[in-house]
Every structure is written in C-alpha cells, then in structure tokens.
Amino acid sequence: MKLLTTIQVKAILAKEGAKGLYAGYGAFLLRDLPFDAIEFVVYEQLKTGYSKYAKRDLYSAETSVIGAFAGGFTGKKPPPSIHLPCKQNRISN
Secondary structure, rough: OOOHHHHHHHOOOOOOOOEHHHHHHHHHHHHHHHHHHHHHEEEEEHHHHHHHHOOOOOOOHHHHHHHHHHHHHHHOOOOOOOOOOOOOHHHOO
16 A cells, blocks of 8 residues: 555656645635634634633633534534535545
C-alpha cells in the first residue's frame, strides 16, 4: 500500500506540481465550513448556558462532553452543501 501511495504522489507531483496535491481542497472547505460553523455555535451556546447554570467555570471533562454533544447534534444533520455535486477523489480514478 505504501509503495502505491508513493507512486501516486510522485505522479501527481510530476504532472501538476505541489499544487496538484491540494486539488479538491476548495470543494472540501465549501462542504465542511457551514457544518463546522454550526457546530462551533452550538458548542459555545451549550458551554455558556451550562456554565451559567453551574455558576462556575467548567471542568475539562464537562467541556469535552459538551463538545461531543455539539458534534453529535450537528452530525445528525447533513451539512447544508451536501447536495452539491462533488468530484470523486482523483487518486482513486
């Protein structure tokens, strides 16, 4: 597997240069940034609300649980741009 990956990376570098390794990164950002923004807003709102409820600074374990809950909550909904057509991974072609 490692040999195949090395061959593929060398082929991309030879054909397109270092820029070729980042092909598709823009589409990835367009797909994931709205989801990430929603996740961070949910996390901050939950953390602020629970901190006010507890009337103290939160422990690391509590913020971890809140982060997991925020990720799970936003993960249940597909990212807003999930229906945009995306190219297949070029390496798999």
